[in-house]
Structure formats: structure tokens, C-alpha cells
Amino acid sequence: MSSLAAPALISLPKVLHAKGPAAKALPATVRFTVGEATVTALLDGYLDAAPGLLSDFDEPAISSALAKAQQTLQPGGVRIPVNAFLMEQGARKTLIDAGSANLMGDTLGAMGAALEAIGVSAMDIDAVALTHMHPDHAGGLLNTDGSAAFPNAQISVSETEFNFWHDDAIMAGVPQGSRGFFQLARNSVAPYKDQLLFHTKEQEPLTGLVALPMPGHTPGHTGYLLQSGGEQLLFWGDIVHMTALQFANPGLTLAFDGDPKQTVDTRLQMFDRAVADNLLVTGAHLNFPGFGKVQKSANGFSYQAAPWQYGA
Numbered sequence: 001m002s003s004l005a006a007p008a009l010i011s012l013p014k015v016l017h018a019k020g021p022a023a024k025a026l027p028a029t030v031r032f033t034v035g036e037a038t039v040t041a042l043l044d045g046y047l048d049a050a051p052g053l054l055s056d057f058d059e060p061a062i063s064s065a066l067a068k069a070q071q072t073l074q075p076g077g078v079r080i081p082v083n084a085f086l087m088e089q090g091a092r093k094t095l096i097d098a099g100s101a102n103l104m105g106d107t108l109g110a111m112g113a114a115l116e117a118i119g120v121s122a123m124d125i126d127a128v129a130l131t132h133m134h135p136d137h138a139g140g141l142l143n144t145d146g147s148a149a150f151p152n153a154q155i156s157v158s159e160t161e162f163n164f165w166h167d168d169a170i171m172a173g174v175p176q177g178s179r180g181f182f183q184l185a186r187n188s189v190a191p192y193k194d195q196l197l198f199h200t201k202e203q204e205p206l207t208g209l210v211a212l213p214m215p216g217h218t219p220g221h222t223g224y225l226l227q228s229g230g231e232q233l234l235f236w237g238d239i240v241h242m243t244a245l246q247f248a249n250p251g252l253t254l255a256f257d258g259d260p261k262q263t264v265d266t267r268l269q270m271f272d273r274a275v276a277d278n279l280l281v282t283g284a285h286l287n288f289p290g291f292g293k294v295q296k297s298a299n300g301f302s303y304q305a306a307p308w309q310y311g312a
Contacts, residue, residue, distance in 0.1 A: 027113040030289035031312045034280070035229025037208070038312075040086040040118060041282070041289035044099035044136070045108035048076030049241065055253040055260060062245060069244035069287075078242050081288045082136050084111045085235060086120065087226060089208055093120065094127040096224060096235045097284055098140035098149070103184065111140055112149075122150050127197075127206055129156040131237030132218040133165050134256070135181070137284060138188035148191035155189060156205040158213065159198040161220025162189070214239060214270060216263030217256075223270070233291075234281045239270050240303075243287045247271075247294070247301045271301050280306060 028043035051057040054077075063073050071079070085096040099111030115122070128150060130138055143149050164170060165185035174182075189196065199211040199222070212223040214237065223236040240246045241254055250267050257263040274281050274294040282290040291306040 027110055027117040028288065029114050029118050030291075031118075032233075032289070032291050032306070032309055033312050034226055034233045035231035036089070037226060037228040038088040039226070039233060039282075040088075041291070042084045042086060042099070042111045042114040043288050044082040044084055044111040044114075044140070046079055046081050047104065047107060047136075048074050048079050049254060050077040053077065053255040055251075055255075056249075065248065066244050071244055078245070080241055080285050081290075082108055083282075083284050083286070083288055083290050084137075084140070085282065086115065086118075087209070089228065092126050092207070093124050094129060094206060094209065095125055095150070095153075096129050097131055097137040097237075098128050100136045100139040101142060101149070102144060103135045103139040108136065109140075123152060125150040125153045127154045127156060129206060129209060129211075129224050129235075130158075130161070131223065131235070131284065132161055132221045133157070133185040133188060134218065134238075135184050135188075137237075138185060141188045141192070146187065146191070151191075153192070154195045154197050154206075155192045156197045156199065156209075156211065157189065158211070158220030158222045159200045160213075160215075161218060161222065162196070162198065164219045214266050216259050216261075216266040218258050221266075232277070232279055234270075234274065234279045236270055236281055236283045238284055239267050240283055241285045243285075243303055247303045248297075248299065250300060275301075 030041045032039045066073055082100065084099045087094045087096060100108045102109055128141065141149055165182050171179055171182040197205045199205045202210060202212055204210050208226060208228055210225040210227065212225055214221050214223045217238045221237055223234055226233045246252050250271065251264050253260040253263055271294050275296050280291060280293060293304050295302045295304055
């Protein structure tokens with residue numbers, strides 16, 4: 001796995017310190033109900049994926065596809081949101097991913113402010129379900145002093161994912177400049193060593209939340225299926241990074257997809273499952289707030305954003 005993961009780690013620094021208006025000034029939240037649960041999308045901010053990060057950058061085609069979605073190619077590349085989610089089941093509060101905190105530049109790190117805007121404190125969080133341990137998903141587990149940002153929370157994480165980032169042999173096999181990502185991943189969960197919940201297959205680590213292995217982007221990349229009151233919502237992590245591009249072109253990958261072929265295979269499997277089961281889906285990089293459905297189209301797939309829930 002080390003040889004497959006290295007390209008992703010080499011490329012990530014190109015987007016780690018995005019510059020722009022500080023996301024912290026604009027906390028954004030959208031609430032959605034799923035059965036008896038309430039899910040709130042929390043915007044951590046955005047980053048721009050440079051053209052060199054895309055497996056196939058055809059500027060006219062990409063600009064045309066973005067224009068159809070009322071988006072434009074930015075000077076820094078394709079703009080990608082970074083979302084996290086608060087799931088409330090009765091009094092229990094679970095985060096799906098934890099944002100980036102202060103690790104990735106001025107345009108990210110707003111998840112904490114978004115939580116505060118809806119009156120939820122870090123002390124209120126009972127669990128954090130990690131889709132994987134990249135810094136835009138796990139960085140927010142830490143305060144700036146390295147202590148646990150959510151001291152009362154259990155941390156759900158794939159055992160495969162945890163073991164990958166904690167494997168000294170794999171770490172030694174990647175370029176020196178990439179080893180910091182292993183340390184960031186290790187640091188993010190270190191204060192929670194007695195609060196970790198590992199899962200290895202399709203199982204329910206947290207009440208009402210089934211972990212679904214979705215390998216490729218990282219070895220232990222995981223989605224979570226919320227089941228409540230006869231309704232379902234699939235949190236699929238980084239199955240899609242670019243909403244306007246990857247449904248119509250599922251073979252398009254980014255440099256931080258550790259195993260590109262497996263990433264595409266998993267993406268297609270999840271697209272097919274979402275269509276077959278008529279699943280409501282959401283993800284860390286779907287256009288905010290990110291709730292919608294996958295539809296089969298003549299040339300592949302498309303994405304239909306869910307309508308606004310009045311009174312949610």
C-alpha cells in the first residue's frame with residue numbers, strides 16, 4: 001500500500017495552505033432531518049485543487065462542465081468545499097469528520113465556528129465518526145495545544161485506516177516530505193487512545209450508524225449509513241471531490257486518491273448502490289450543503305441536490 005499512497009501524500013501540500021477570505025468569518029450551517037435524526041451540514045471552508053492534481057485535465061471540457069453547474073475554474077483550480085456533519089439522535093451528538101482546524105490555511109477551519117453558531121460546544125460531542133485520517137477530516141480533533149478538542153467523544157475509525165497511518169514501515173517507505181502526514185494522522189487521534197472504536201467491515205460501531213468500507217482514496221476509507229425512522233442517509237466521505245465533474249466522469253481522480261483504480265471501482269459501486277437503493281447521500285466535498293441523490297443518466301451518472309426542507 002505504501003507505493004500507492006505516496007503520490008497522494010506528495011501532492012497534498014499544493015493545496016494545504018489555500019489563501020483567500022478567511023472561512024472563519026462566515027460560519028455556514030444547513031439542517032436536514034432523516035427520520036427521527038437531525039443532521040446539520042457544517043462548512044469548514046474550501047480549497048482549490050490545482051490542475052496538476054487532476055488525473056485528466058482538459059481545460060475546455062472542465063470549464064464547460066463547471067459552467068453547466070454555474071461554477072467557474074478558479075485561478076487556483078477547481079474549487080472544492082470541505083464539509084463536516086453533526087448528527088443528533090435524541091440527546092446524542094455525533095460528528096461525521098471533524099474539519100481541518102488550523103492545519104490547512106485561511107480558507108478552512110470554520111467548522112468550530114459553525115458548531116458555535118448552532119449553540120453546540122465541543123464538550124457536547126459524544127462521538128466522532130471518521131471517514132479517514134487526512135488532515136481536512138481529522139485535523140479538527142485537536143486543539144492548537146495538541147489536546148483533545150472533543151474530550152468526551154468516542155472516535156470511530158477503521159482499523160485498517162488506523163493501522164496504515166501507524167505503520168512505521170510504510171511511513172519509512174514514503175518520501176521524507178510526505179512523512180509529516182503520517183505524523184498528523186497519528187497526532188489527531190493520540191489524545192483519544194482510550195476512546196477509540198475500531199471497525200473492520202460493514203458493522204454498526206455507533207447506534208444507528210453502519211460503517212461501510214469504501215477503500216481506494218485511503219486504505220481504510222469509510223462511509224457511514226444513518227438509519228432512522230425508516231429513512232436512510234449515506235455519508236460517503238471522499239467518494240466524490242468535484243460535484244460538477246465526477247458524476248459524469250467517474251474515472252476522473254485526484255492525486256490524493258491513494259489507489260486510483262480502487263477509488264474508481266469503489267465510486268462506481270457506491271453510485272450503483274445509491275441508485276438501486278434510492279439513497280439520500282452526502283459527502284465531505286459535495287457542493288455545500290451536500291444532500292442529494294445519484295441518478296443514472298444516458299452517459300453515466302448525475303447528481304440531483306435535495307430540495308430545501310422547510311421547517312427542518
